[in-house]
Amino acid sequence: MKVLVAVKRVVDYNVNVRVKSDQTGVETTNVKMSMNPFDEIAVEEGLRLKESGSAEELIAVSIGTGQSRETIRTALAMGADRGILVETDVAVEPLGVAKLLKAIVGKESPGLIILGKQAIDDDSNQTGQMLSAMLDWSQGTFVSKLAFEDGKTRATREVDGGLETVLLEMPSVLTVDLRLNEPRYASLPNIMKAKKKPIDTMTPEDLSVDVTPRLNTLKVVEPPPRASGVMLDSVADLVDKLKNEAKVI
Amino acid sequence: MSVLLFAEHDNAELKPATLNVVTAAATLGEVTILVAGSGCSAVAEAAAKITGITKVLIADAEVYAHGLAENVTPLLVELSKDFDYLVAPATTTGKNLMPRVAALLDVAQISDITAIESGDTFVRPIYAGNAMATVQSSDPIKVITVRTTAFEAVAPEGASAAIEEISVTDDAGKSSFVGEDLTESERPELTSAKIVISGGRGMQSGDNFQMLEQIADKLGAAVGASRAAVDAGFVPNDYQVGQTGKVVAPELYIAVGISGAIQHLAGMKDSKVIVAINKDEEAPIFQIADYGLCMDLFDAMPQLSAELDK
Ligand SMILES: Cc1cc2nc3c(=O)[nH]c(=O)nc-3n(C[C@H](O)[C@H](O)[C@H](O)COP(=O)(O)OP(=O)(O)OC[C@H]3O[C@@H](n4cnc5c(N)ncnc54)[C@H](O)[C@@H]3O)c2cc1C
Ligand SMILES: Nc1ncnc2c1ncn2[C@@H]1O[C@H](COP(=O)(O)O)[C@@H](O)[C@H]1O
Numbered sequence: 221m222k223v224l225v226a227v228k229r230v231v232d233y234n235v236n237v238r239v240k241s242d243q244t245g246v247e248t249t250n251v252k253m254s255m256n257p258f259d260e261i262a263v264e265e266g267l268r269l270k271e272s273g274s275a276e277e278l279i280a281v282s283i284g285t286g287q288s289r290e291t292i293r294t295a296l297a298m299g300a301d302r303g304i305l306v307e308t309d310v311a312v313e314p315l316g317v318a319k320l321l322k323a324i325v326g327k328e329s330p331g332l333i334i335l336g337k338q339a340i341d342d343d344s345n346q347t348g349q350m351l352s353a354m355l356d357w358s359q360g361t362f363v364s365k366l367a368f369e370d371g372k373t374r375a376t377r378e379v380d381g382g383l384e385t386v387l388l389e390m391p392s393v394l395t396v397d398l399r400l401n402e403p404r405y406a407s408l409p410n411i412m413k414a415k416k417k418p419i420d421t422m423t424p425e426d427l428s429v430d431v432t433p434r435l436n437t438l439k440v441v442e443p444p445p446r447a448s449g450v451m452l453d454s455v456a457d458l459v460d461k462l463k464n465e466a467k468v469i
Numbered sequence: 470m471s472v473l474l475f476a477e478h479d480n481a482e483l484k485p486a487t488l489n490v491v492t493a494a495a496t497l498g499e500v501t502i503l504v505a506g507s508g509c510s511a512v513a514e515a516a517a518k519i520t521g522i523t524k525v526l527i528a529d530a531e532v533y534a535h536g537l538a539e540n541v542t543p544l545l546v547e548l549s550k551d552f553d554y555l556v557a558p559a560t561t562t563g564k565n566l567m568p569r570v571a572a573l574l575d576v577a578q579i580s581d582i583t584a585i586e587s588g589d590t591f592v593r594p595i596y597a598g599n600a601m602a603t604v605q606s607s608d609p610i611k612v613i614t615v616r617t618t619a620f621e622a623v624a625p626e627g628a629s630a631a632i633e634e635i636s637v638t639d640d641a642g643k644s645s646f647v648g649e650d651l652t653e654s655e656r657p658e659l660t661s662a663k664i665v666i667s668g669g670r671g672m673q674s675g676d677n678f679q680m681l682e683q684i685a686d687k688l689g690a691a692v693g694a695s696r697a698a699v700d701a702g703f704v705p706n707d708y709q710v711g712q713t714g715k716v717v718a719p720e721l722y723i724a725v726g727i728s729g730a731i732q733h734l735a736g737m738k739d740s741k742v743i744v745a746i747n748k749d750e751e752a753p754i755f756q757i758a759d760y761g762l763c764m765d766l767f768d769a770m771p772q773l774s775a776e777l778d779k
Contacts (some may be wrong), residue, residue, distance in 0.1 A: 236731065237596045239680040246600050283748045314568065315577050338713060343595055344580045345564050349538065350572035358643035359538055361565050374647065376708045379561040380660075380715065386537070398713060399700065408659065434577035435604040438590065438737035443601050446738065449759040451750075458744065458762055466742045466759065468721040469664070469688055469777075 221331035223266045223275040225300065226321060227259040227282050228289040230341040243439040255291045258336025260298075260403035261396045265366065266334055267299045268401065274368055275332070277301050281324055283317050285309055289419060296414035297406035303419035307430060314342075316424070316431035318350035323427035325355060330391070332373070337362050337395040348395035358388035364399040470498030470588065473526075473548055474565065475557035478504065478512040480534065485661045486558040488519065488622035489515075493615045494556045495521045495623070496585050502526070502630075503548065505541055507534035511765045513632050520627035530637040535646035536562055542569045543638040543769065549610055551572055559614035559716075567614050576608035583619035597712040597735035617660060618718035618739060652705050656682075659708070662691035665740070667710055670697035671726020671747065671766055678704055680770040681725060687777045693737075695727045711736035726766045729754025 222352065231237055232252040239246055255263075280295035282288040283306040290346035306320050318339035335348040353357035360375035364383070368375040373388040377398045406414070424431045452458050462469045472494045477484040494500045501524040504513045513527040527550070528626035534538045540556035545566070549555055555570060556561035559581040571578035583601070590605045591613070598666075659665060666681050666688070680693065685692050693715070694708040710717055712735035727733060729745070729752055735744070738757055745758035748765045755761040762769060 231596070232636065233732070237599045239600050246596060270664050300513060307470065313577055315572065315575075318572060343597065343712070344578070346568035346571070346578050346580060349565065349568035350578075353542060353569040353572040356643075359565075359569070360644075361538075362561060377561075379649075380707060382649065382705060382707045384535075384645050384649045385647040387647050389642070393595070435579065435606055438603040438605055440595070440600050440602045443594070443598060443738075444701065446743075446757050447759075449743070449755075449757075449761060451572065451755070451761045451763060455762065455764075455769055455776055458760055459773070459776045461760055462742070466721070468742050 221275050222277045222279065222328060222414055223269055224279050224281060224321070224325065224328060224330040224333045225259065225262045225266045225295065226317070226333070226335045226347065227263065227280050227284065227291050227295050228256040228336070228339050229253050229284050229288045230256045230317055230339055233257055233340055233372070239440055239442045243441055245437070245440050253287070254464055255294050256336050256339050258338060258396060261398065261400050261433070262334040263295045263298050263300060264401045264403040265396060267404070270299070279304060279328060279330070282322065283308065283312050283320055292419055294406065296417045297411045299375055299410065300393035302417055305419055305421045306424060306427065307421055308424050310431050311433070312431045313433050313435060314344045314346035314350055315434065316429065317347050319429045320424060320431070321351050322354045323429055332391060333393045335393070335395045337397050345393060348393050355393065358392040359390050360386060360392060361395045362397045363394050364397045366394070366400065470497045470553045471551065472500045472554040473552040474500055474502045475545065475555070475563065476502050476512065476516055477558055477560055477562050478503045478506060478509060480506045480509045483512050483515045485622065485658065486560055486617045488625060489617035489620045490556060490558045490615045491519055491521050491623045492620040493585060494554070497505060497554050497588060499523050501552070503528065503532040503545070505533050505536070515521050515625070517630040517632050518626050518628055520624040521667050522630045524630050525632045526635050528635050528637050532637065532640045536566070537644050538566045538569050539641040539643040540638070541566055541682055542573065543641065545570045546573050547638065553610060555610065555612045558617050559616050563614045567612055569610035574610055574612065576610055576612055577606065578612045578614070579604065579606060580614050581616045582613055583616045597731050598738065599707060599731060616716060618716055621640055652707050656709070657689065657691045657737050658686055659691045659693055659710070660715050660717055662717070663719050664688045664690035665693050665710070665719045665737070666723040666725065667693035667727060667737070668698055668725050669695035669696065669705070669727030670701060672698060672703055675703040678773070683686055684770065684774055684777065687774070695733050724754050724758070725770070727754055728752050729757065
């Protein structure tokens with residue numbers, strides 16, 4: 221079985237993002253970029269499937285500007301076999317990303333596709349579900365545990381009330397949650413090796429996919445700031461304030 | 470304009486999140502509620518009473534018992550012909566389902582909206598709530614998930630809408646439900662509690678969470694946690710507050726032994742009053758706290774418990 225993972229280049233999760241003064245978006249120049257943390261977990265899971273013999277090949281796909289090649293290189297350095305970059309300057313929405321991934325699935329015929337549950341820039345939490353619907357495949361979202369049995373995928377999902385386990389027919393689309401695994405670091409020799417691994421580059425036009433955004437971003441602003449608070453000296457003081465000033469207990 | 474609202478329930482009871490979504494939906498148009506489940510007539514009856522509801526559709530069949538997205542999607546797609554908006558809460562149920570529906574309708578989904586500017590323009594947080602984007606949709610039908618804490622709940626009583634049974638769709642045959650491990654608690658539900666007390670890595674163990682539970686019981690509060698506390702196995706995953714956990718906005722949020730990473734703040738910074746208890750005076754959580762207490766939590770918690778008894 222071939223496994224496809226989708227990896228997105230995003231502003232690093234440690235960066236304190238700043239809204240641009242012209243309200244068109246957030247500042248991304250001279251800002252540290254990384255692979256979306258959930259996608260690292262997706263790559264790690266793909267690698268474990270390879271190591272356990274469930275998968276033969278792991279392909280990392282990214283959609284974005286030419287710089288997304290770096291994100292694919294990171295996946296290759298972790299151990300993925302090859303990469304596919306769909307190069308575009310358009311900020312492709314989840315709907316468009318799902319369509320592009322579907323087109324790639326048409327060429328590669330993977331048995332499993334693993335995505336992050338959410339990209340930490342747009343916080344959409346949509347792409348995997350959209351892709352699964354377009355392919356008419358089964359879907360396991362927010363997965364924190366995974367097993368294969370009798371040609372099916374057994375997925376434990378993190379849901380609001382706790383955990384839910386479902387059995388999925390193959391082929392399947394999975395989106396992974398943080399507790400599924402601990403992603404590995406790429407070793408230096410593997411970083412070197414990754415430089416020789418192939419990355420296929422194509423465009424949305426090559427795949428005959430229209431990625432014109434459906435949502436027009438009118439403005440991006442900072443959230444309203446909180447009024448500054450006070451430091452207190454004692455627990456008694458705190459309880460007094462909560463009772464008599466804030467009146468919340 | 471007409472809105473179809475996907476009700477969140479467990480076949481027995483309507484989840485309170487639905488009431489908040491009604492508020493958002495009602496500003497868009499006339500609201501019809503869809504109750505899809507198995508043996509869920511009590512839910513439909515409850516839904517029919519919600520203030521602001523004009524109609525309830527019930528799809529009662531085994532295939533919807535566990536809300537599997539592969540099975541519920543065709544139902545929503547079929548119903549979509551009669552509506553301008555399809556709306557659901559931004560819970561794990563809504564997030565699992567609605568993008569699937571949007572994809573089959575070939576429209577974008579608008580995730581986690583916190584405000585409605587007009588019939589096609591919505592506000593939503595991005596970058597863990599560090600920025601708020603105003604987006605305008607050009608799609609003919611709008612598929613939306615709603616951040617429930619951003620909208621007031623409507624009254625659960627007041628209306629008596631008609632309940633209409635609708636025909637059900639087949640089992641998609643893609644997936645099946647195996648089981649669930651849900652956290653049982655007598656305390657209020659995290660996302661709708663008036664007071665939340667959360668613990669972080671500073672708690673050091675699951676056993677120490679008993680200190681928070683004791684205080685929670687005195688305050689009628691829910692107990693939450695940071696990701697670090699969940700990852701360390703102190704408490705189950707459904708306690709997690711933050712960008713990738715639950716979003717809460719109670720009257721009072723008490724953060725104990727939590728440093729205040731942006732991913733945690735994303736889930737609680739809209740709380741009305743925030744208290745931070747941390748022994749490190751540099752902890753970023755103090756920057757957003759209304760009341761800060763720089764103190765060892767192992768001293769503070771027993772004192773707080775005693776003080777509340779006074
Ligand atoms: C993609 C991604 C998503 C994430 N999503 C979330 C999320 O949804 N929710 C979330 O919470 N995190 C999330 N995180 C993790 C987040 O970045 C932080 O790592 C996490 O919130 C830290 O938890 P903490 O504050 O409990 O632990 P720490 O940062 O280790 O802080 C512990 C605090 O406890 C204090 N302390 C220790 N002992 C005591 C004591 N005896 N008395 C008083 N204070 C004490 C310390 O001073 C310190 O400030 C996410 C991270 C990533 C990368
Ligand atoms: N531009 C992209 N390139 C590659 N993968 C993506 C892209 N956008 C989204 N994804 C994948 O879809 C997941 C969910 O993203 P989102 O729906 O935007 O929150 C991410 O974790 C990635 O695995």
